[in-house]
Amino acid sequence: MTDTDAFPQDTAGWEQAATGTLIERTGIVLTEVGARTTRGRMPVAGNTQPAGLLHGGATAVLAETLGSVAAQQHAGPGRAAVGIELNVTHHRGVRSGQVHGVATALHLGRSTATYEITVTDDADRRVATARLTCMVLAGR
Template sequence: MSLANYLGIKQQEISRSKVILTLPVTENVLQPYGILHGGVNAVLAEEAASLGAMARLDVSHIAVGVDISTHHFRPVTSGTLTATATPENVGKTLQTWRVEIRMGSKLTSISTVTLAVRERR
């Protein structure tokens, strides 16, 4: 089972220009204080950016994460998160995606994810 499946991440839209994922906030993703574990934001962001990057590649290439920066703005304790990834820069060897995570209309975190394009082995 993949980490995305284990956490309950659902794919809503995947295209070359936008990826939308959702994640229900359950006890599995909370830290001991009852708020969303910050690492979950990073996982959700990298999943979204990776799917978007892969949508831009042919079958002989893959995208692998090389850097992620996540800023947390507000605590989340329940509900459903929505991650929206859009490409910031797409080159032959690197792609950088911006991922906004929201709870309803409220921005909860922003991530910048950089992925390297590699030949599939």
């Protein structure tokens, strides 16, 4: 079995795979996993900057996680997806609660996959918009 065969196909499998990773440290929970759409949430607490606002880097971690998980689902068994470009526009600050992200496929190609990730607060106000492009690699 190669490393790329170990990528889970469901939220429970990803939860187990995230043990000891940045996904676990930031408290990201995946609620839907799929190549076209992946959803998740992350607590604001523990992911703030000194001013008490959600750290922009934490928002980027959520966005890249959701897009990368979706791209891995697109890549399929025996292949891997790796991020090659991420950009994030921050629209509003958040001080408490959770942020919710949705990665939606914009392009699902043979060698690349691109996602738009929207991040909202508990009141469904847009916090950030991101775009992630991943390269799909053949397995080792």
